[in-house]
Amino acid sequence: MIDLKSLMQPHRIVMMLVFVGFAVWCAYALRWDWLPKYAPLALYGIWTTLWLLVVTVVLGFLLAVPLGLMQAVGPWYLATPAKVFCTIIRGTPLLLQLWLLYYGLGSLFPQFPWIRSSELWPYLRQAWPYAVLALMLSYAGYEGEVMRGAFKGVAKGQLEAARSFGMPRFTMFRRIWLPQALRNVLPTLGGETILQMKATPLVATITVVDIYAVSSRVRSDTFIIYEPLILLAVFYILVAGLIALGFHWLEVQVLGTGRRTQ
Amino acid sequence: MTGLLDSLGLAQSAELLSLSPPGWGRNLLRGLSHSLQIAFGAYALGLVIGLFGAYGKLYGGKVTRDLLAIYTTVIRAVPELVLILILYYVGSDIINKISAAMGGGRVEINGVAAGIWVLGIVQGAYATEILRGAIQAVPLGQIEAAKSYGMPAIMTMRRVTIPAMMSFAVPGLANLWLIATKDTALLAVVGFNELTLETRQAASSTRAYFTFFLAAGFLYLMVTLFSGVIFARIEKWARRGQPSLTGAGR
Numbered sequence: 323m324i325d326l327k328s329l330m331q332p333h334r335i336v337m338m339l340v341f342v343g344f345a346v347w348c349a350y351a352l353r354w355d356w357l358p359k360y361a362p363l364a365l366y367g368i369w370t371t372l373w374l375l376v377v378t379v380v381l382g383f384l385l386a387v388p389l390g391l392m393q394a395v396g397p398w399y400l401a402t403p404a405k406v407f408c409t410i411i412r413g414t415p416l417l418l419q420l421w422l423l424y425y426g427l428g429s430l431f432p433q434f435p436w437i438r439s440s441e442l443w444p445y446l447r448q449a450w451p452y453a454v455l456a457l458m459l460s461y462a463g464y465e466g467e468v469m470r471g472a473f474k475g476v477a478k479g480q481l482e483a484a485r486s487f488g489m490p491r492f493t494m495f496r497r498i499w500l501p502q503a504l505r506n507v508l509p510t511l512g513g514e515t516i517l518q519m520k521a522t523p524l525v526a527t528i529t530v531v532d533i534y535a536v537s538s539r540v541r542s543d544t545f546i547i548y549e550p551l552i553l554l555a556v557f558y559i560l561v562a563g564l565i566a567l568g569f570h571w572l573e574v575q576v577l578g579t580g581r582r583t584q
Numbered sequence: 585m586t587g588l589l590d591s592l593g594l595a596q597s598a599e600l601l602s603l604s605p606p607g608w609g610r611n612l613l614r615g616l617s618h619s620l621q622i623a624f625g626a627y628a629l630g631l632v633i634g635l636f637g638a639y640g641k642l643y644g645g646k647v648t649r650d651l652l653a654i655y656t657t658v659i660r661a662v663p664e665l666v667l668i669l670i671l672y673y674v675g676s677d678i679i680n681k682i683s684a685a686m687g688g689g690r691v692e693i694n695g696v697a698a699g700i701w702v703l704g705i706v707q708g709a710y711a712t713e714i715l716r717g718a719i720q721a722v723p724l725g726q727i728e729a730a731k732s733y734g735m736p737a738i739m740t741m742r743r744v745t746i747p748a749m750m751s752f753a754v755p756g757l758a759n760l761w762l763i764a765t766k767d768t769a770l771l772a773v774v775g776f777n778e779l780t781l782e783t784r785q786a787a788s789s790t791r792a793y794f795t796f797f798l799a800a801g802f803l804y805l806m807v808t809l810f811s812g813v814i815f816a817r818i819e820k821w822a823r824r825g826q827p828s829l830t831g832a833g834r
Contacts, residue, residue, distance in 0.1 A: 331646070333647050337647075337650060409805075409808075410801070410805060412762075413805040414805055414808075415768075415780060417769045417772060417773075418804065422798070425787060516661070519663070520662070520664065522663070523666065524770075534665065534666065548670075548673065551666065555662045555666055558661060558662045558663055559661045562661035
């Protein structure tokens with residue numbers, strides 16, 4: 323991936339030294355005494371961010387497959403609602419969707435006694451179900467559009483060949499259509515997953531304690547501004563790097579050769 | 585009209601959304617205009633940064649290229665919300681330092697200007713990548729031809745590169761504009777009175793959450809759809825004189 327030779331050019335060595343110098347300066351000149359106190363909370367926040375990301379990507383993708391299919395080959399009464407859903411999700415800010423679900427549904431539910439007496443009520447009073455729902459729908463909306471293109475992009479001959487072998491429709495979908503669509507769309511999905519990661523801090527605005535919320539807490543408790551933000555940025559860069567690496571690995575596994583990811 | 589609204593049970597919503605004072609319609613529209621101002625400004629700033637960034641990435645020296653690579657990578661890997669906070673604090677610190685150095689007091693920062701500065705830098709990273717790709721897609725022969733006629737660099741850029749790359753850049757730039765309009769909502773978190781925050785204020789003081797959030801969603805959607813129409817025209821204009829591709833592939 324990164325070969326050592328390209329790093330060993332004079333200007334890059336100077337830049338790395340400058341960077342190391344900056345890191346050392348950060349370590350000594352800035353205040354880090356708040357770290358031990360907030361470390362447990364930060365770990366909890368990191369855990370929340372990561373599970374939110376994984377759960378919403380998986381659920382959102384499961385929803386995106388039928389959405390893409392409906393738009394690609396569905397009859398109009400399936401294609402139109404799917405298209406409208408994707409347009410609305412992609413056309414409005416996620417923050418607005420999140421607040422609509424949290425404040426809107428959150429103020430609607432208590433009006434119904436049967437919801438308040440149901441088993442689900444203890445969960446519905448918390449914020450995270452709304453966060454999961456909003457992030458999941460958002461991912462599904464964007465990926466539904468991506469999957470539409472992917473399903474349409476699979477060569478017709480492949481499907482005709484499967485049909486001529488007498489393959490049942492679902493087997494054909496499972497063995498031929500979906501795998502080929504996924505192959506084509508894997509690099510895009512990697513980028514979209516990073517975008518989804520970048521959307522997770524929004525849940526802090528509805529009181530879910532993710533890593534972003536922890537850094538805001540540190541800032542408002544101690545009036546230290548830059549240190550938590552720098553750490554936060556570094557954390558997100560690391561996660562983005564891991565996602566990119568993970569998808570690169572998947573591409574190598576699936577496609578045989580990895581395309582260079584930008 | 586009122587009869588129809590009454591029969592649908594929407595009379596209350598219509599009253600809440602009306603433009604005159606008991607209704608909050610005017611607040612929403614003011615928020616929308618702030619959002620659009622910020623989006624326009626940030627988009628323009630992003631395009632300027634993007635153009636310089638793209639040229640720097642393609643023709644700059646080694647150091648310029650590496651610095652720009654760091655800029656685009658970091659900006660695209662860190663959530664906008666975090667960048668907004670960092671850039672907001674850095675920007676207000678710098679301005680206050682300058683003001684203190686010139687003997688002034690603390691400066692109150694204009695929300696629209698801060699939003700433009702913050703989102704513009706974010707947009708610049710994406711625009712750099714889009715424009716770099718578009719410039720690379722221009723056949724080299726065209727640029728070489730301009731050079732061989734002795735055109736100065738700026739004139740080549742103005743007369744050859746930019747017109748020729750437009751058709752490659754417009755789809756990406758259209759996407760970027762939509763991102764700009766939606767990202768303005770994030771400024772609500774730092775307390776700018778753009779559409780989303782105005783909506784939340786209206787909603788929480790009237791308890792009519794669905795009415796207001798749906799109305800704001802409608803406004804955003806209208807902006808998106810209208811922009812789609814405009815950009816379709818721009819793309820058509822950018823592609824003028826090129827052979828049509830529709831019907832050939834599918």
